[in-house]
Amino acid sequence: MKSKHHSDRLLPPLVSRAGVTALLVFIAVPVLYLVDLALSPNTTVALGGTGVSHLTLRNFTDMWSSAPIGRGLINSVIIAGISAALAVILGVAAAYPLARLAFRARKPVLYSLLGSQSIPGLALLLPLYVMLAGIQGILGVHLIGSFPAIIIVYMTFGLPLATVVCFVYLRGLPRDLEEAAMVDGCTRLGALRWVVAPLMAPAMVVSLVFAFLVGWNDVLFASALQNQTIAVTLEQFGLAQSEGFGAQPLYGDLMAAALVSAVPVVVLYLAFQRYLVHGLAAGALSGT
Amino acid sequence: MTDQPRAGESLAVASKSPQAPQEPGADESGSVAAVRPRRRRREPAVWLVAPGTFFFAAIVGIPLAIVVWTSFLRIGPGNIASWATAPFAGLSNFANGLTKPNVLGVSVLESVWISIKFALLATLASTPIAFFAALSVYHRFRGRALLRSIYLVPYVIPGFVIALLAQLGFHDTSGAVDRLLAALHIAPVTTFWLIGPNAFWAMTFTEVWEVWPFIYLLLLAGLQAIPRDQLEAATVDGAGWWARLRYIVIPQLKGIYALAFALSTLFHFGNFTLPYIMFGNTRPASTVTLPINIYYIAFNGFDIGVASATAVFNVLILAVPAAIYLWVVRVRPARAREAAA
Numbered sequence: 063m064k065s066k067h068h069s070d071r072l073l074p075p076l077v078s079r080a081g082v083t084a085l086l087v088f089i090a091v092p093v094l095y096l097v098d099l100a101l102s103p104n105t106t107v108a109l110g111g112t113g114v115s116h117l118t119l120r121n122f123t124d125m126w127s128s129a130p131i132g133r134g135l136i137n138s139v140i141i142a143g144i145s146a147a148l149a150v151i152l153g154v155a156a157a158y159p160l161a162r163l164a165f166r167a168r169k170p171v172l173y174s175l176l177g178s179q180s181i182p183g184l185a186l187l188l189p190l191y192v193m194l195a196g197i198q199g200i201l202g203v204h205l206i207g208s209f210p211a212i213i214i215v216y217m218t219f220g221l222p223l224a225t226v227v228c229f230v231y232l233r234g235l236p237r238d239l240e241e242a243a244m245v246d247g248c249t250r251l252g253a254l255r256w257v258v259a260p261l262m263a264p265a266m267v268v269s270l271v272f273a274f275l276v277g278w279n280d281v282l283f284a285s286a287l288q289n290q291t292i293a294v295t296l297e298q299f300g301l302a303q304s305e306g307f308g309a310q311p312l313y314g315d316l317m318a319a320a321l322v323s324a325v326p327v328v329v330l331y332l333a334f335q336r337y338l339v340h341g342l343a344a345g346a347l348s349g350t
Numbered sequence: 351m352t353d354q355p356r357a358g359e360s361l362a363v364a365s366k367s368p369q370a371p372q373e374p375g376a377d378e379s380g381s382v383a384a385v386r387p388r389r390r391r392r393e394p395a396v397w398l399v400a401p402g403t404f405f406f407a408a409i410v411g412i413p414l415a416i417v418v419w420t421s422f423l424r425i426g427p428g429n430i431a432s433w434a435t436a437p438f439a440g441l442s443n444f445a446n447g448l449t450k451p452n453v454l455g456v457s458v459l460e461s462v463w464i465s466i467k468f469a470l471l472a473t474l475a476s477t478p479i480a481f482f483a484a485l486s487v488y489h490r491f492r493g494r495a496l497l498r499s500i501y502l503v504p505y506v507i508p509g510f511v512i513a514l515l516a517q518l519g520f521h522d523t524s525g526a527v528d529r530l531l532a533a534l535h536i537a538p539v540t541t542f543w544l545i546g547p548n549a550f551w552a553m554t555f556t557e558v559w560e561v562w563p564f565i566y567l568l569l570l571a572g573l574q575a576i577p578r579d580q581l582e583a584a585t586v587d588g589a590g591w592w593a594r595l596r597y598i599v600i601p602q603l604k605g606i607y608a609l610a611f612a613l614s615t616l617f618h619f620g621n622f623t624l625p626y627i628m629f630g631n632t633r634p635a636s637t638v639t640l641p642i643n644i645y646y647i648a649f650n651g652f653d654i655g656v657a658s659a660t661a662v663f664n665v666l667i668l669a670v671p672a673a674i675y676l677w678v679v680r681v682r683p684a685r686a687r688e689a690a691a
Contacts, residue, residue, distance in 0.1 A: 189412070190413045297630070
């Protein structure tokens with residue numbers, strides 16, 4: 063009985079238990095520190111006080127007027143949300159021919175998608191800025207600091223992973239259903255829309271979450287292209303506090319706002335964890 | 351399996367010449383096309399790849415081409431607006447720009463070294479944590495799903511939040527790190543972590559805390575791909591946990607670890623958010639990684655030519671792990687897959 067129970071263990075129970083405990087402490091201490099700071103008055107945080115004796119929810123009501131947190135959150139939801147939705151639509155569309163059809167550009171496209179993960183953002187930021195400024199000058203439209211520009215940028219950055227995740231998932235789906243639909247007179251596009259797309263829901267969820275995180279977590283492009291996302295708002299808020307100029311730093315408010323901007327992402331991630339872990343592994347491992 | 355391009359569909363590429371699928375390499379299954387009753391000249395669904403490709407070319411491809419071009423031009427604060435007509439600088443942006451200290455006193459080559467150290471140390475330090483974590487949630491037990499979720503928490507907290515927290519936590523005197531070290535009598539409470547050489551270690555520690563779950567995820571995926579009966583058979587034959595690890599698990603995780611190593615190093619190397627936010631107003635020289643350096647050359651010095659050259663240099667450096675990555679996940683010929691299936 064005992065040996066049966068232990069048969070799939072890869073570590074001796076004692077090592078496992080001690081290590082897991084240490085790992086949990088390693089993970090938990092910074093997280094609890096963040097929560098504690100968010101619940102502590104600004105003065106306490108500035109002096110380095112921690113503990114449970116002084117906890118208050120005041121930061122969560124004060125922070126909205128200390129910095130434009132509300133606007134930052136709304137902007138981020140709009141920007142990251144729309145760019146993620148578009149990335150998924152384009153990703154599914156691109157994944158379908160890549161997975162099902164043979165064409166000359168197939169390999170170059172797949173290699174570009176995978177290889178793009180190694181392109182540093184800063185290599186793209188400079189010319190993108192110049193391009194947008196140029197288009198702005200020629201067409202007389204406002205692009206830098208506008209929602210459409212940053213949405214298209216984030217959509218494109220979310221696109222490679224969205225495409226690869228959908229591609230890998232699609233390869234695992236049998237062709238029989240769509241072929242049956244096509245035999246019955248459905249066009250290929252019709253089969254994609256009515257037969258394949260509904261089956262791809264898990265891959266689309268994974269792509270959506272990852273693409274959303276691109277926009278939610280980015281600081282570089284949002285700050286250079288002058289978009290007040292939550293990340294940029296908090297970066298500037300934090301900088302203003304640490305520069306100080308003799309004023310009481312509002313670190314409690316800052317940490318409360320940081321916690322508020324982290325919670326939706328953590329919940330989103332953990333809610334779809336089962337799909338995401340599989341999707342991430344598939345994305346990284348895709349033998350194409 | 352199902353991923354083999356089908357004969358009829360292969361004609362999609364053959365719109366110019368019906369012979370195209372028969373060419374070696376064009377499509378392996380083309381030779382059966384003749385027996386398919388329904389021959390189509392062109393498969394319109396191929397064009398579904400076009401919108402994504404268009405945006406990818408516009409937002410990634412064209413800027414990449416521009417940055418290569420501007421790396422050979424003399425563009426400074428004086429002529430940014432007319433950059434397209436800037437004088438040709440040959441290789442001087444590369445020759446001079448890479449060794450000249452920036453406004454923070456750090457040259458590009460020094461930054462490259464900082465970034466390499468940072469990326470490799472963060473990956474190497476993450477490895478044992480990730481490996482242990484993956485092993486610890488492999489066997490079935492009550493609460494395994496919860497533990498797997500908890501392991502992901504550092505990874506899923508936004509990077510800017512962790513960077514802000516690290517800034518407070520590593521603050522001298524008031525930060526948790528100094529107070530903990532002082533309480534344990536390891537270091538004085540006034541130890542500086544956000545300036546000087548210590549800052550590099552504070553940054554690296556934070557990076558490890560934040561990103562080790564990425565390697566864990568890949569290793570766990572690799573573990574789950576090992577057939578359980580192999581392990582069970584080994585157990586029946588009397589193999590202990592160490593023998594199972596040594597002879598079954600570790601050999602089969604090598605490939606995926608190579609992949610995790612390459613990807614993780616790439617991500618660490620390119621991390622802009624952590625050093626940028628964590629050292630907002632102190633910016634010690636030891637934390638001027640390559641992305642930070644490019645940012646300062648471009649947006650403080652407005653030395654666009656040199657910034658472009660540095661960015662190109664950055665792309666070239668990352669081509670090494672990228673090539674390893676692409677080789678590991680290489681596009682296998684369809685014929686090999688067919689044989690395997």
